[in-house]
Amino acid sequence: MKRATNYLENVGERGVAPSREAVARLAKLNRPFPEQGLEAEAVLAELDEFCSPATMATAGPRFFGFVIGGSLPAALAANWLAGAWDQPASFYEETPATAYLEQLALGWLIDIFRLPPGCGGAFVTGATMASFAALAAARHVVLEREGWNVEKDGLFGAPPITVVVGAEAHVTLMKSLGLLGLGRARVVRVPVDGQGRMRAEALPTTSCPTIVCAQAGNVNTGAFDPFPEICKRAHSAGAWVHVDGAFGLWASACPSRSYLTRGIEEVDSWATDAHKWLNVPYDSGLAFVRQAEALRAAMAVTAEYLPPTTEHRKPSDYTPESSRRGRGVEVWAALRSLGRSGLSDLIERTCTHAKRFAEGLEAAGYEILNDVVLNQVLVSFGDAETTRKIIAELQEDGTCWCGGTVWQGHTAMRISVSSWATTKADVDRSLEAMLRIASKHARR
Numbered sequence: 097m098k099r100a101t102n103y104l105e106n107v108g109e110r111g112v113a114p115s116r117e118a119v120a121r122l123a124k125l126n127r128p129f130p131e132q133g134l135e136a137e138a139v140l141a142e143l144d145e146f147c148s149p150a151t152m153a154t155a156g157p158r159f160f161g162f163v164i165g166g167s168l169p170a171a172l173a174a175n176w177l178a179g180a181w182d183q184p185a186s187f188y189e190e191t192p193a194t195a196y197l198e199q200l201a202l203g204w205l206i207d208i209f210r211l212p213p214g215c216g217g218a219f220v221t222g223a224t225m226a227s228f229a230a231l232a233a234a235r236h237v238v239l240e241r242e243g244w245n246v247e248k249d250g251l252f253g254a255p256p257i258t259v260v261v262g263a264e265a266h267v268t269l270m271k272s273l274g275l276l277g278l279g280r281a282r283v284v285r286v287p288v289d290g291q292g293r294m295r296a297e298a299l300p301t302t303s304c305p306t307i308v309c310a311q312a313g314n315v316n317t318g319a320f321d322p323f324p325e326i327c328k329r330a331h332s333a334g335a336w337v338h339v340d341g342a343f344g345l346w347a348s349a350c351p352s353r354s355y356l357t358r359g360i361e362e363v364d365s366w367a368t369d370a371h372k373w374l375n376v377p378y379d380s381g382l383a384f385v386r387q388a389e390a391l392r393a394a395m396a397v398t399a400e401y402l403p404p405t406t407e408h409r410k411p412s413d414y415t416p417e418s419s420r421r422g423r424g425v426e427v428w429a430a431l432r433s434l435g436r437s438g439l440s441d442l443i444e445r446t447c448t449h450a451k452r453f454a455e456g457l458e459a460a461g462y463e464i465l466n467d468v469v470l471n472q473v474l475v476s477f478g479d480a481e482t483t484r485k486i487i488a489e490l491q492e493d494g495t496c497w498c499g500g501t502v503w504q505g506h507t508a509m510r511i512s513v514s515s516w517a518t519t520k521a522d523v524d525r526s527l528e529a530m531l532r533i534a535s536k537h538a539r540r
């Protein structure tokens with residue numbers, strides 16, 4: 097614990113990316129499996145000495161790569177306490193505290209996201225598995241309507257399911273579809289607009305069984321699909337609508353951003369992450385399904401030696417995993433520490449920081465490629481090569497860390513502001529580094 101707090105106290109002032117030397121030193125741990133063990137304290141010393149310097153400072157305030165987030169103090173400490181408890185979260189009868197916290201957190205999340213009361217929920221590893229779980233429920237329902245029991249009989253010989261996705265659906269959604277036997281490439285791709293939003297009027301006319309996958313929070317632009325229009329078309333054709341809202345769903349928690357999720361409560365299932373914008377430790381994802389029974393039908397198993405169904409929610413009835421860590425503990429702790437106003441402020445603050453980045457870069461003459469409606473900024477410093485050079489040099493500089501992307505044919509630097517720890521001063525300090533490096537290279 098002392099080593100961890102020491103790490104956190106210093107993580108804001110070191111270079112964000114680990115040095116090459118620090119990463120190279122990891123190899124010193126590579127030795128044959130030792131005959132003799134080591135005291136716990138010495139094990140921790142080895143970890144701290146060799147691995148702490150080789151970490152990316154994602155827990156610090158100036159990491160803007162991907163959509164990562166840090167760990168809220170209450171959530172991190174809850175993670176440590178839960179580690180000491182060493183409780184799974186499978187059955188209320190076995191481990192009441194973790195099972196109950198999950199149920200409480202689920203209730204709060206349903207309230208926060210304004211989802212239908214009584215909808216089913218699963219605590220999983222991340223948005224990939226959240227979409228997997230939710231789409232397993234979707235697969236169950238759309239095939240059940242055709243008289244097919246997919247859990248019992250599998251997909252061989254089943255009526256084919258049409259899967260519709262936006263052209264800029266996240267790659268991990270494709271992976272979820274592949275894992276479910278629905279095929280990564282066997283999808284109908286709907287064209288998107290200049291922000292990456294699905295064009296609802298271009299949705300194909302489909303017959304059942306069909307699953308439409310929409311998106312809340314495009315990983316490049318932060319844009320949201322038009323849910324009311326998608327739902328109207330899809331539902332009138334009897335299709336199931338799923339939303340990948342890995343980070344975007346959290347816009348619902350912030351009154352000034354909730355217009356972005358308009359109509360999202362009409363869909364049939366939702367996937368999101370807690371380890372991104374809620375700032376809980378890895379790993380933590382959440383699936384919600386309007387018909388709790390459908391999720392249960394896809395996931396539940398019974399055996400003589402397992403606790404029977406009682407009035408208490410049985411967490412393992414709703415998840416792909418059987419044994420699983422109590423992720424509800426940290427989610428509950430994060431929500432308890434923030435409260436409604438703190439959560440709203442976290443979302444608002446990070447979005448405001450993103451806007452500040454965009455304004456600072458634009459004022460210096462660089463092109464912002466997206467409408468900055470959320471916490472994502474795409475900036476071009478000129479041609480692809482120049483932009484790539486500036487990204488590499490910024491990563492080397494260490495003041496902050498941003499990644500690159502190619503979006504709708506444009507090479508850009510991607511800024512995602514997702515950490516509770518980022519302050520306005522961190523934004524200004526990072527902007528200064530960006531502009532200092534860019535001015536050396538860019539033709540404006």
Ligand SMILES: *Cc1c(COP(=O)(O)O)cnc(C)c1O
Nearest residue numbers: 222223224266268315340342369
């Ligand atoms: C991050 C992300 C995912 C994948 O989430 P994991 O937690 O890494 O599984 C899916 N969709 C979108 C839009 C994302 O941003």
